[in-house]
Amino acid sequence: MPLSRHVDPEELVERLHDAHLTQGGKQIRKLMTTSHLTPYGTRYASEIEVPKYRMPDEGAPADTVYQLLHDELELDGRPNLNLASFVSTYMEPNATQLMAENLSKNLADNDEYPAMMAIHERCISILGQLWGVNKGEKAVGTATTGSSEAIHLGGLAMKRRWQEHRRAKGLDASRPNILMGANAQVALEKFARYFDVEARILPVSKESNYRLDPKLVEKNIDENTIGVFVILGSTYTGHYEPVEEISKILDQYQERTGIDIPIHVDAASGGFVAPFTYAGAGGPKWNFELPRVKSINTSGHKYGLVYAGVGWIIWRDESYLPEYLVFELHYLGGTERSFGLNFSRPGAHVIVQYYNLIHLGFKGYREIMENCLANARLLSNSLEATTWYECVSEIHKPKSGVSGVIAGAKEVLASSEGETSADYVAGLPVVSFRLSDEFQKEFPQIKQESISLLMRARQWIIPNYALPPDENQTEILRVVVRESMSLDLLDRLISDLVSVTQTLMDKEGAEVSSLKHKDAGHAGIQSETKYSQQPISGGVVKRLEDGIHRTVC
Template identity: 40%
Template structure:
């Protein structure tokens, strides 16, 4: 059904009167003129498929695009009006619970707006669990994490006034170790965040080793510290490629896990997931009952209204790919990443810090010695060939080291990888020199 006012506005020509930046035009434009103006504003943006900086899904099938468009107006929080969308969310939570080896009869979870909301929910649960002990008045809670932890965890600590106890990066270890985790825990530690798939180098942290160290701490001191696994990327990779890896709810000390559907879950940006092993781990403190959308419903999320479309696509992907499809897709990405890392290593001037053997991510720095070129100059050169690659400094204890990160997603074929390598070789042939 069309709106008469909208039809009238659509027929109006674009205004030509000069106006202050950001001011609304006096009359609306036609739909085609407005769309064209938007495209002109965005024409300098790189194609997402060529953006090797991002973990986010950048291409989907035409059928998925149509589903996303069809269900974009559906509000996931309106559970009485859209019970089918609620059922798809429940099914996705159960699927993830199975992939992460949870007890299907007790696991609880929800869709979130990315892993950042999921992390804030997880941190809140950990904080409330600590406060429920009853002897915490006047004491300062702390959270243990590695220097590679996502900024969302630093946001949680600042917003909720929790002390972040950050294990520094080491020369050959850019993530949290079991010993570092244990050393930083005490009776005021609300939890340890272990990262399954670091954005810095693509590595998995040793979740089982950290759990074992905390088991020893509990046996020796009585200090009982739960683990949250930030599996933003690895949660959709490890179950398919590393089924023998013990990192999930098989470990009793793991209380909660989050993952990003919009990364290796193959859904466009805007979808995260969080699961707790049982309602006690989530704590009822997160629950708010609302009745103004129909029947009384419990809401556990930080956000409220949001589109059901990402959840619809997650369910679609589970059906479309199945276990074998996810495994084959991610296996191809890992094979491309490890091959790319090996080829870059053979060139000589690069030190490989992430070889794609965990997450399909390649991270490299320059080998020791003086060079007449920098990684930033190399990245600029790759930009002229259509590739966007990030250059960034490692965490503070290694901040003198710049690195390039290449995130391999399913869009990056072996042919694309060879084109990228050819561009790197072309740059080095003209820029590399004997170290001074």
């Protein structure tokens, strides 16, 4: 066994430093001290600000840059309290881990990631079956970066099919048009503008539930119509557009004229809601069960329950995707058939989509969507129970008949055991509401925008905006109920909405900037209006947010 001598480390280090080792005239070793002890202990702490619009000459420690960006981003709204967005803000830990493990994978690299591509194919197959692809049809589809890209692809396929049909008959193919309602999301209008298609945007009305009016469809189609965009879930009010009714109108038009006009269903949100809920799309068919529906898109990052970055489009059969639009790419040793507006795209989202489909299964998705609709109904009934608000959305109204505004909390029916969405008007779990006519007459100085701003001060993001053109004199507040809206969180949301409204009443519509935040449950001063004739307990007026909504639970 060899012998070892004791070494004095301090003496050794001192000797090495004293040696002044050099290389090329430059000292190799010199005594160094730690540049900073904490992420805040650098020059960015108080001496200079972080560079914003020019790259700095010298970098900064990683932990410092991380902490600075982390702190600045805390000024953003809280995603879970962002009730303006349909986009998913929650994923299960296992799904999040899968996404993190696969963030570096590019969906465009087919040959390098064969397992991921197999998962992509499985998702297409599952969605095709979910949306009613018939036996014998060869459905084809692709993941996209979202519904916007998917809508553009669906529109391009309809335009190319129309052009090929017209040219084969020697007819003019230079003036294509497409129909959509004025409630259409901007992506549909973008398709028309970007790809030189006349957008025939049909007005909506209260009678048509602020969605595409079937009566106007037949009046606006002609031989140059490449298709009709029908929306399964309007972003304004959550109403489903009547796909089957529009399909029948187009069937009758074809019988008279011989002109075959297809339907593309924009199911950005409804594609992951209608198939799972007991209400479905309200009874009528909406998917590939209708022969006239040639393509459907959806957003995996909405009610598909994946973080932002994935959409889907499926054609009922490969014959409806013109070969001219499909590119065959020879790339990195493999061959890929591609139809998309961009090349590289994240693959992790596709993997997580498959995880959700397999992990949750049909019953799991049904439970989540039914819960979302139940909470949306509770919010709707609670708002109308105050008599201050009326809902423009209708998912809380019994299917047998649409009732008027509920006069008071005692008239609101509690959810009975076994009740499902099938008992109510079908739609997305969206609550669109406005100040009631009676309230506006009593308090004309109170604006809905003030409610939105005061809710933002309490960290809730609830947009206030006008309905589509021709109905834009009416403004609505809108809440999108997502998976992460628990009953407990909903309870606080209702309390805060009532508290904010009553604060405005107490202040007689004072400037928002002059109002101070009051905690929910704080006893306020009784107003002299009929809206504030509230119960008195122990000589103290009880505010409505203390529990009026609990009577409708």
